[in-house]
Amino acid sequence: MKARVHVTLKNGVLDPQGKAIGHALGSLGFSGVGEVRQGKFIEIEIAESDAAKAKAQVKDMCEKLLANTVIEDYRIDVDA
């Protein structure tokens, strides 16, 4: 089973990469670009075949390692 995790910066946390990208897009001539935020997208193959259990396991992974919950939020999707 595959889990997909989105890790994004919490609201209010400064995002230097997003800011730099937004700035660069502007200079490249793209108009109407508002806020840009960059996060991570992590795909994990897991042996667990029960979706609920898999999700719980991945949540545990996020809390322990994948996200820094001081500054980041995460979202988990699992599929078969």
Add this chain to the structure above:
Amino acid sequence: MKARVHVTLKNGVLDPQGKAIGHALGSLGFSGVGEVRQGKFIEIEIAESDAAKAKAQVKDMCEKLLANTVIEDYRIDVDA
């Protein structure tokens, strides 16, 4: 309108970060962890309100800046 871009390494391209994450999850005691791949997730606010046009614009951004198309693929979703 908000565009969400997933940038992921092409198949077969070594992902040292994913590898290290997989390894670390193992050391943390998670069992049954298979391959881990890490990509980027970029959210962009754009003024364009026509979905098709927005998507085209973001595609252009990906080609020019957001993705390194030599080793990365990208996927774009737009919503209102």
Add this chain to the structure above:
Amino acid sequence: MKAAVIVFPGSNCDRDVAVALEQSMGRAPAMIWHGESELPKLDLIVIPGGFSYGDYLRCGAMAAHSPIMREVKARAAKGTLVLGICNGFQVLTEAQLLPGALMRNASLKFVCKDVQLKVENAKSSFTRGYKAGQVVQIPVAHGDGNYFADGETLRRLKGEGRVAFRYVDANGKATDDANPNGSIDNIAGILNEKGNVLGMMPHPERLSDPLLGGTDGRTMFEALAKVVLA
């Protein structure tokens, strides 16, 4: 008196800081592999610079979960001095021994150069060799040294005098130009509540030898030597 340097896979300033410690303390520190789960009797624990686990995922994140870090936390709670330099600072925030986080440099570029620091707190065991307000020169070398903390945390850090160092210009002003990485409030180093844990991005071990260009960093190790030898 005993000091130890924790070595993670990917640490690369472990030898450098060991050299500086030995120079000031007259005794080589113990080098402790991250896989150990126990520490000997110690007065000072140093978490060195480098790229633990390649700095993959987030700088310091994987190292913060090493077996040895449980023990480091326990010692810190008991008052043992803990110094995190550069990657070590990142490890300490990830391990939540220090508040806030270190983000990508605002320039998105790695930066290696001498910077000026203002000593904001000269009372801690680490900084008492300096005078409060003194401007010292110490190099930085990092890609992720952009210190961030939320408003409440920041207020507390400042209110409690826990900002140890700020990036300043030659006149001691905390300007944007003097800030090498975009850190909030030009913060270069912070202390924990009890003042026994210091995290800082600049590398004092790199300016501890006149031949290498200066000795402002050595002052810190000499001050530590006095504390732990006492």
Add this chain to the structure above:
Amino acid sequence: MNSTLARDTATVTPEIAAEHGLSPAEYERVLQILGRAPNLTELGIFSVMWSEHCSYKSSKVWLKKLPTTAPWVICGPGENAGVIDIGDGLACIFKMESHNHPSFIEPYQGAATGVGGILRDVFTMGARPVANLNALRFGAPDHPRTRHLVAGVVAGIGGYGNCVGVPTVGGNTAFDPSYNGNILVNAMTVGVADADRIFYSAASGVGNPVVYVGSKTGRDGIHGATMASAEFDEQAEAKRPTVQVGDPFTEKLLIEACLELMAEDVIVAIQDMGAAGLTSSSFEMASKGGMGVEVDLDKVPVRERAMTAYEIMLSESQERMLMILKPGRENVARRIFQKWELDFAVIGKLTDTGRMVLKHHGETVADLPIAPLADSAPQYERPYLPTPKPAALDPASVKSAGAPLDSLKTLMAAPDLASKRWIWEQYDHMVMGDTVVRPGGDASIVRIHGTERGLAMTADCTPRYCVADPSEGGKQAVAEAWRNLTAVGARPLAITDNMNFGNPEKPEIMGQFAGCIEGMRDACLALDFPVVSGNVSLYNETSGKAILPTPMIGAVGTVEDLDNFATADFRRDGESIVLLGETKGHLGRSVYLRDLLGRDEGAPPPVDLAAERRNGDFVRGLIESGDIVTCHDVADGGLLVAIAEMALAGGIGAEIAAPDALPCPLHAWLFGEDQGRYLVTVRNPETVLQQAREAGVPAFVLGRTGGDALTLAGAGTISLGELRQAHEGWLPRYMAAPDALTQV
């Protein structure tokens, strides 16, 4: 045997051989050696072993002309890197290598893996890497790709070097339109080892285990042309990138694990898996030792499913090494590699058959005779057409570009002369705690850990000289490297070279190659400066247009006592500035002529090797005796540029005056690029002038240090602030545009 091999034999045709880069004659030779058609895996092995990259087939006859010996040379070209004796029982191991093409395709990863590769060449011989350098050539600054390439290459070199924790202490960077389609990324690593614990690659001992360590093998870098052939279309997936991705974290672990293992008495031979990975490493180790080798490809750690023998043998996955261990010592090695969490696998053994036999899924998938394949590797004496000698340009015939200080300001901001701080501040140049002289000067100095001695190092080449007169240019490149080491007070010991040229099948290009080698040879002999390692990169052409011939020289010397070395910065007010060496005002091929007058003309400045040596030995003597601490050689841009660099480095100005009787127009005197010159400062010049006279070294007092401006008598004053803005401003401003953004 042939029956089990037959499986994919039918697929190899002369066309497929051609796709693999084998000429019809070369393929004919393959058939002769084998007495049958090769299968695809075997063909792949032939093709890489006989490639230009591995066989040096176009360059070998010329490389043989370079001097490679000296009493202090422990190991010259032929091993992974060169080895010299640096005293105190220590050896310095170093080499430079190109990663030009991959860096053009994907600048970050191309440059990063270039650094990784050269590091492995050095630690594979038992050295701890102590410094990296990088020599870079980019296209014209206004070419649409240049900025992106600069950003990516610099980030990649930093990303890798910073992470492994080896300081990047120096380099050389320039721009020219000839590199628009072919940038150069030449990376150099310098390491230090115990002189009696050097590790070589020749295999020995029948039955000894062949051991694979490091990262797993993937389908990285397998050549695109062959991927397109029917055999590999099975998965029909999107065109697979051939880009290799570097993993500096694994490299760091590999360095530590290998050095730890080397302290034990278990290794017979060791070799990194560089280009052509497992093929060239196993083949070369067996070939050098006159052994046979048998490898079971099922034992090779792989990271992708269903890899074929062909793919496993040709993969260029990074961060891998191959070793031959002493019998029964596998467990010692396994324990160390497990501690560092690296893959470790016994994949085969040495045999006495003289053949390379590969097994996969229980079948023999290749069976090749080693000596014939190695011995009959093609070697070409390619036809060459010497570059016609250009006529010298009379300095009196060159008009001035304007007021001298205006010209100076423009030159200080010219892409080739502008400060490269923007680059080297992205490199950790201080890690390891021994960087005594940081980037920005003539040569960088790294203390030999735990001693009071230093290693000085530099990388140099002036391609615009080489293209005008390859022989003079080759000579100059070596001389300039020698001069840069001398300028910090080091004793130059040896060089590594990276020969970057166009298509060797063109006689003019071979003429450039031959000419450069001749000039390098003369300089190496005259300066006792042997070549101990090197690398050749050919076919640097796009649409038939070749790069400027670029024989990049990396050089190493020792500073015997770190109490006495020199740097380029003015340190005190009121010191006399003394110019050593002769000034004729040579403007041919100068930066002044090119950048201010738009003329690429004339002959390059000749290098008088006897004067070079005399002047350099004199300067070094002054530094070693502690008489001077400020010294800078006069290079690109000439005298006034050199003085401005010294003033900026020290934050102290100067007042100077040209002599009354000039041999040439003033602008030629100020901006000419005559060779073999140094600037030094002294409190009292009389003694130095006297000593110079006795040594036969031309010497002249130009003026005095002091103030915060540069004043040229009769020509006005320019403030250091204005000069600094010009000099430091160009590259950051150039790189501020958005297409420079590299995220990674």
